[in-house]
Amino acid sequence: MPSLHKWQSSLGDWKRVILSGGLASIVYAGIVFAYSAQSPDIQITESFWSSFGLATLFAFGTIGIPILLWMRYDIRGPSILMALILLLWHVAIHLPIIGSEGGDAPAFALVLFWAPIYLIAYGLLAGGEYWLRGRNIPVLTSSA
Template identity: 75%
Template sequence: MSSLPGRFSSLGDWNQALLSAGLASIAYASIVTGYSTQSPAIQITGSIWSSFGLAALFAFGTIGVPILLWIRYQIRGPSIVMALVLLFWHVLIHLPVLGSDGGDAPAFALVLFWAPLYLVAYGLLAGGEYWLRGRNISVSTPSM
């Protein structure tokens, strides 16, 4: 088994990656739930705990997966997309040129509820980055 160095890491690597991804997802879901309970424009129809659980699940798909991929496999492409998604929905959408004045739904709803679409993009980017890293591309200089 010595021919597979670095392929199979210890359980501690998985624990650290899952803990970091889970904590980031729970933190974002907490912010979303806290904002939702304080805002008079947003109404939570079910219990706060079920709303928090659903937000945490979607937050793991949107925020946790790129963090997990970065920590566990050093794949950074999905994290860049996650940062662009968060930048767009939380900052750029409020610019008059791009978005409207608040819109129909809060920005975090679109961050969370489009998680399946983001997961597909993360998978494609992670697969592409993994494939490109696995290729041995030698840079050859032209001889004179």
């Protein structure tokens, strides 16, 4: 059974981890809104604070949770998936084969608003990584 010493710790550790994930989410939501403000094709119809709060909540689901899992439990699978998601929606979308000519606004929307789907994938990856770490897999040695 894997050691669970990181699972039982002080409230201060949780505050630091949640603050790190929350700050990364706020920064990403701020980048989204800064880009949206300078683009003439994007309009925010609701109040700024309610839109920013919703974007930050979805960004926490997409960006904050993998950071939290890595910092708190040393589970890296969701962070790798997060990097692939960001790479796909912000870089690969501009390739002529995959992308569209609509700019980066759809990429921001897909990163943020598909957060519930990403959370399911993060949970499956984290559970699988935790399970694999707990197994006693014998190391094959060459007998020469």
